[in-house]
Amino acid sequence: MGFAMAPALWALVLVPAAAALYVAHLRRFPRDAVLHPRSVALAAAAARAGPWRRHLPAALLLFALTAALLALARPTLPLPVPADRSVVMLAMDTSGSMRSEDIAPNRLEAAKAAARAFVAALPRGLRVGLVAFGGYAELVVPPTTDRERLRAAIDGLGFIRRTAIGEGLLEAVMAILGASRPAPDPWSGAPTPLVVPPDARPVRPGSAVIVLLSDGRSNAGVDALEVAAFARRQGIVVHTVGVGQPYAAGNVWTIGGTLDEETLREIAAATGGAYFHAASARGLHQIYRRLARDVGWERRPVEVPALAALVAAVALVGALGTAIVLRPVG
Template identity: 40%
Template sequence: MVFLWPSLLWLLLILPLLVLLYLWLLRRRKVQALAYPGLALVRQALGSRAQWRRHLPPLLFLLGLAALLLAAARPLAVLKLPSEQQTIILAMDVSGSMRATDVEPDRLTAAQNAAKAFIKELPRHVRVGVVAFAGTAQLAQLPTQSHDELLKAIDSFQLQRGTATGNGIMVALATLFPDAGIDIAALGGRQAMRVLPMDQVTRPEPEQKTFTPVAPGSYRSAAIIMLTDGQRTTGVDPMEAAQWAADRGVRVYTVGVGTVQGEVIGFEGWSMRVRLDEDTLKAVALRTNAEYFHAATAQDLRKVYETLSSRISVETKETEVTALMALAGAALMLLAGALSVWWFGRVL
């Protein structure tokens, strides 16, 4: 535990002085009892039970005072608290390779089921958006708190050719930052894509704002979860998209679906081997200060989303606990006074 105002900890020196004062009062009372033998006989009749009762209220009062003095120094503690992230974008792969059956019943169905279970576990105040990407990327559902709308969007996925993982990240970023200069309509392919630097974005304001990158993972209001099973075949370089996310502090959690060795599948007259590009997914997560998860089975995928739900809903951070410390101190002092009045008819 650390303190914002550590200089006030010198006030704790009051405590040993109070202990010495209490011991002096006890000694004084003992001398008085010897001077009046009748008082000594009464105390002996009460027995040891009255002895601990006599000392408990002062002890509670001392502990309460110590808590209040610590609160004055404004303590900080590492606690698990509800996350500040209010928006999550699910970027989900709907390329033809998602029909592979190495994840039962197939990759797409397993991903849909796991994503729906993930949404149901999130707190109601968290908004979720859905991006579907294959050869192109599109916003399937604007960020919303309506779970029914999100489930409908996920159930409406249709398989397409190509895998543009970078486009999925860019559309997710464009949803989170509408003024970032990302032309969603032009994200149909690498050649058609137009992503302007922030200092070149046309704005209605008289003066343009200069974009300043922030630390990766420092943006606490949103996060992106990208689920894919294949290698990028078209569109934006995923590492370029990851750099855009990192510069804005957005974490991109990546989930790899399927087996690393891949599987040969047929789709619209094409035959292809679909392999999981773990190296790129790990690099994307690393660059954005997030994590990579591998899901080789439907059960693995469900566990991944359960883990992500707990990571995103709750975060561990250093928080000031002055109010809690002051509340504990006040409660102890009130308890000390109440016990003293109950047992002895006076306050301490």
């Protein structure tokens, strides 16, 4: 806990001062004795109540004073608030190898479930988009705050032949930039050099994030590491998630090649992101939930003077209530 107006804490010296006044008041003896017709009954009641009960109202009153003075100092607590992000893109491998059943029920269905959980855990106002890629890439949903549209698009993902990680990454980068991706040369068919299109919108470094999932290795399209370098120049962070095993499993039904962890690690390292590996549906779900927390939220000091004021009010009511309940009945 911190305080936005720490100098106001000096007012807390009033608390021990009030306590000292209370103790001094208790030590004062009356000059004249007062006769009460039920003095014996009162003495017996005081003995049964115990010495601490007579001090309870005063203790609660001092606690209320302490909480009220803390409220004046504007206390702060580190609470989760939406991170300062502009857009997050999901890039999902939907190649034929995602049919493999080493992750139940299969890799694609597990990835869909994890992606839905990821979207649900993000702040509502954060724009999120979806890219699917196999041998080619498709912008399924441009960045939007429409969560229902996004969830429906995730549910509707199907399979695409071959794997082109670079194509999927490039499509996600261009979606963040709000630009059309470079067209190939009409004569040679070679892709256009990776340059920022004239219609691209500027991106504040670190404000845009891509979460790319793949279970294989590229066998088509542009080089993924070249696209990663291009993303880094635009200030875009890429987290990568590898699904399945980097070796051929012999006890479950799989299709396609092995996982290219090396490339996924290099993509993440080149852009300031992190690489994660999931060998089960539960592990994949946990990775995406963690990414949602890291990408969508951050802890910042938030002022909570109302909370301290509420505590003070409750303590004050408690002090008044106990004073009435414990008041001797004559």
